Structure formats: C-alpha cells, structure tokens
Amino acid sequence: MTRLVQRSLSSPLGPLRLVASDLALVGIYFPDHHPTPAHAGEEAARHPVLDVAARELDEYFAGRRRGFTMVLDPRGTAFQRAVWQALADIGFGEQRTYADLARAIGNPRAVRAVGAANGRNPLSIVLPCHRVVGTGGALTGYAGGLAAKQWLLAHEAALAVIRSDGDAPHGDLLRQVST
Numbered sequence: 001m002t003r004l005v006q007r008s009l010s011s012p013l014g015p016l017r018l019v020a021s022d023l024a025l026v027g028i029y030f031p032d033h034h035p036t037p038a039h040a041g042e043e044a045a046r047h048p049v050l051d052v053a054a055r056e057l058d059e060y061f062a063g064r065r066r067g068f069t070m071v072l073d074p075r076g077t078a079f080q081r082a083v084w085q086a087l088a089d090i091g092f093g094e095q096r097t098y099a100d101l102a103r104a105i106g107n108p109r110a111v112r113a114v115g116a117a118n119g120r121n122p123l124s125i126v127l128p129c130h131r132v133v134g135t136g137g138a139l140t141g142y143a144g145g146l147a148a149k150q151w152l153l154a155h156e157a158a159l160a161v162i163r164s165d166g167d168a169p170h171g172d173l174l175r176q177v178s179t
Contacts, residue, residue, distance in 0.1 A: 004041030093160030
C-alpha cells in the first residue's frame, strides 16, 4: 500500500486537509466533507507534494493564481476519472452544467452518473467541481457545503473581471502516477 501523508491548510473556507503520496496530491478535504474522505495519512509538517499544493492553494485564495500545476492522482474508476478530467477543462471563472459534463465525456445520457462522480471528486478546488451548476444555474450540492461553493464562484467571478490576462488552461491534470 502507498504511504500517504497529510497536512492542514488554513483557508478562507476553513481548514483544508491536504493528502498526498510521495508522488502526487490525492485529496483536498473540507472539515465537514461529504462524503467522508477515504484517504488519510500521517501528519507531515514538510513534504514536497504538500508544500507545492499549499503554496498554490494559498496563491489561489490570495487571487494570484488561476490555474494549478501540482501533480494530481485522484483515485477512482475510469468513469470518475473521465468526469474529473472534464472538470479540469472548465476554465477559471466559468461554469458548466452536469449535462455539459456528460456531453464532454461523450455520454450525454449519463447526467446522473456524472453528478455522482462529481460528488466523489477527491480534489475539491483544484479539480473545480464548484464550477458545476444545475440546469438554469441553480447551485447544487458541494462537498464543502453550498456556502463554500458560493464563496469560490464569487471569488473567481470577481478575479475574472479584475484580471483577464489569465493563466494557461489546466491541460491534462490527471496524469497517471505509478505508485
């Protein structure tokens, strides 16, 4: 079994728990994350993967980062990983519906399954499931709660207006990491 490490990171949304292997970030969890995270690790004050993740998230919350470069290894089924890659393709400050995601993965009838996979996203914020809304723009469930989702959307909307030069798109964040 792969050794996992974790660290708490203070954020405007409360403490986040970052979980990593030696090679990649595997989870970002809210205090009352729903569903309860499957991954946990031993506490690590210093760790190269956690250090990069903490720095990039701090920059994001401070409004100095619009995309992430950290190596990710979300653990899930092939279908879930396809949905999570579609999340990674949603640009900063943009929103998509569950139907949009289903079409993006080539399975337009899988809207409910896409919603379930979105709900199992282990890398909140970095794989931006907060950018997925219901039909007509309705805010739907979020692992960190709807208040956190509203905060993230407002944060990005404000920065998208202020700064339109932007970073490059996420690209293929879901590189396979051999562990």
